Amino acid sequence: MDSIIKRLRKFAKDRDWEKFHTPDNLAKSISIEASELLENFQWEDLTPDKDNIKDELADIMSYCLMMVDHYGFDLETILNEKIDKNEKKYPVGKAYGNAKKYDKL
Numbered sequence: 001m002d003s004i005i006k007r008l009r010k011f012a013k014d015r016d017w018e019k020f021h022t023p024d025n026l027a028k029s030i031s032i033e034a035s036e037l038l039e040n041f042q043w044e045d046l047t048p049d050k051d052n053i054k055d056e057l058a059d060i061m062s063y064c065l066m067m068v069d070h071y072g073f074d075l076e077t078i079l080n081e082k083i084d085k086n087e088k089k090y091p092v093g094k095a096y097g098n099a100k101k102y103d104k105l
Helices: 002-014 023-039 048-070 074-087
Strands: none
Touching: 002 048, 023 048, 048 074
16 A cells, blocks of 8 residues: 555645645545445446446545545554454344444344
């Protein structure tokens, strides 16, 4: 991920866009791009545009990586920490085959 983050930094720097990549703007952009991804599945389309799905996923991930970079987080660490929390919240014995939220198990 380091090479991707460096490339994202350069892309923004070359355009003088770093000033726009504040945490609040990045969070808004993640949400906006996630909504654009969801449009691919609106109206129960059985043949979504896979190229557009790839583009929207890339946009979401780019903004997420910029947020990780902004805060100096280690991506692998924060993902593992969250999986650890979820393993406790959703023990296999209670959550197996069940889509209920952890407090409803």
